[in-house]
Amino acid sequence: MAAVQETIDQVRQIDVDQYKYGFETEIEVDKAPKGLSEDIIRFISAKKEEPEWMLEWRLEAYRRWLTLEEPSWARVHYPKIDFNDLYYYAAPKGTTGPKSIDEVDPEILKVYEKLGIPLREQEILAGVQKSKIAVDAVFDSVSVVTTFKEELKKAGVIFMSISEAIREHPDLVRKYLGSVVPTTDNFYATLNSAVFTDGSFVFVPKGVRCPMELSTYFRINEKNTGQFERTLIIAEEGAYVSYLEGCTAPQRDENQLHAAVVELVALDEAEIKYSTVQNWYPGDKEGKGGIYNFVTKRGDCRGKNSKISWTQVETGSAITWKYPSCILRGDGSRGEFYSIAVSNGHQQIDSGTKMIHLGKNTSSRIISKGIAAGFSENTYRGQVSTHRKAENARNFTQCDSLLIGDKCGAHTVPYIEARNSSAHFEHEATTSKISEDQLFYCLQRGIPEEAAIALIVNGFVREVIQELPMEFAVEAQKLINISLEGSVG
């Protein structure tokens, strides 16, 4: 019996410690008063020194938001959010647009150091990191620093925070902002349009292949603060960009709201690869605390033969509500969605994708792997549809779910809509538990059960991991192992 008790203790220990990014940092902040009103939006807009049209855009979204109802169709349950009990703006003091990294509060730099995000260009060059990645670091409501800006500028790539972009490239922002996810899109996207505080802006001009990986790192630090970031990526004709997004938050007892909007625009022959490792605080083992993650991500393959690919590894958040989509407007365009969603504890995930085939000869591919453990609920919800005029649309969808333990749930809800006889849609889904044969095979060779499960799970998600950029793949693999720790026993 002693041995059993030991295992239980071990598991318990792991369970408490499993979220290693849960630390909190004391930083002096500028906050807007609590609550949401037109005044708060004016305050945010003024803080950002935005032009008049931007403020109007926000206010229009806000007025519309007031008429909308919170969606309830997703398979997630949470107490009603009081949108007036949140801070909509929190910025570390004195960081409204630091000119260089030396002006950034050292406390913040320490945070990113602790998270393992390289912000100092020289360090990166000194060989600490093997390949170069440009980083935009967003701390609560503001972008604190963007690295390699100069080098990227030489290549013609614009990479900066969206607030800066609104000031420096208003025409570009005005042309594309809201053109993929309009302010009228849905409850959370509309809210985001009204109050978004920062995010990244990427513009890759015609024919340019972005010379390095771009990355944004989001951190929610303040209490009771919603994070509403807005990311806009534009790849002009023939351009290519690979973009990574990471996120963490401190461990807190109360829930925090994160409602982001990401818009991608790919023109003729352009390609955008968007990878996310989402590791917001998932709450403790009783289901207390954690981030509510309500995100609208959409890519518009506007040009012919353009391509957008979403890869996501979802391990964090108490609630995830997220459907990165592709609108395949250009003839011959291609959309891809690769996803791993791991839920443990009391997490609830309702995630998937939409592939909307509008152009001719468009194709899409969906690979989704859901892993549910503990008391979690893991839902895949995806839509594949063709327009009547979209000849030769092709889709292949595979969504597999793995259940670990008998207290969790795995659900699959695909919507497949064909309106053209030349459409060719294939969808397959499976749900099962880890095969006893495989487990036995590992155990018999002396691999402990938890390691064996991790091994099998890693095999299960391999197809998606392969799609991630190298640096992320390693992190993702580790994350999945951490998330599942404590799920056996």
Next chain:
Amino acid sequence: MNIQTTNRLTVAEAALVEAYNEQLSDLPGDGAVFAARDRLLDDLKTGGLPTRRIETWHYTDLKSLLRNVPARDRRAVAEATAPLVAGSEVLVVRQGVADLRSNVDAFEIRRYAESLIDGSAAAGLTALDFDDAIGRINGSFVRDGFVLDIPADAELKAPIELQVSHGAGQVHTRFPVNFGAGSKATVIERHRAVSENAAFVSTISDIALHDGAEITWIIFQSQGEFDTHLGQIRVNLGKDAKLRLFVINAGGKLVRQEIQISVTGEGADLTLRGINLLGGDTHTDVTLNLGHNVPHTTSTEIVRNVVFDRAKGVFQGMIRVAPDAQKTDARMACNTLLMTDDGEFAVKPELEIFADDVQCGHGATVADIDDNHLYYLMARGIPESKARAMLVNAFVDEIVEELEDEALVEALEDVIATWLEKHA
């Protein structure tokens, strides 16, 4: 989900309310039955017909699709026809009235109207949940049908044909059927139109398979091109019971066929096969809601759809596995041949799984006829139209052949061939 406060009645909803008031005086039933009817109609009135915002009606927005409801036509007549399979025990419902001429020896039978009058039907007049529009409509208006009780261990050689014919107006029928333990039988539930006049039809078969019963149940719907058909089959599968359920839709203007199955006995098995032949300007929705509620149960579902003209088709297949239903094995496939650019098909195969030691899967495909197959036949001198017809036929015939019973297979093949000749 529904907003209960103020539902402004649509034309169809108002027609239903009016029809109820008009029929109130001669609807059969005792006090309990009328209490149930009133409640169901009241829910219909306040909740309204389902819209696409109701998840289970996502692709069939009944509120906007159902434009009007014809009034009850007291003068309409509907003559019976020869059974699908010669030698069947035919039980006829004509224009909503069960015609019970003589008793059958092999099992017990009575008119459903009688059980409404004596009140024994009251308990069954329920909606399955708040979105069960068919349960509400049928429960409010049902007049007749048959109540069958197949005794334990009975083996019925000849199929039973429940032949429901209608001419016009409204027809609401119900068939509670009890299959005793170890019984074996084949039932053909057939809904047919005898005229071009629009009919509004609702029907519910409420069947229970007791331990070890082995039943084949066929629903064959071939209504007229202006008809609305709201059908539902409620099934309870007991221990080791085996049900083969075939659903064939080959008619109707607006069709919703719901299959509500609850597997409550260990070792039970369901085989569901569906064929939807869709043409013209029609809308056909087959919705399955299958609950594996106990351990060690199995099911397979295959649905094949052929879409011509401007037809719209829907298949929703929900498989739920309850928390303790370990060792469930459930597999579902839905294949669609979309023959025209104006046709539409939407598939939503859902899995909702709360047990870990299970094997569940679903697959769905939508495509036109494979060019290679077509080429193969045409290279052998078969003209394109004929080659297409052959391939479509093969696509659905594969399912029919699984029935094994030769007379039945032949009868259904005839039905399919006739339909394809008319539409392809």
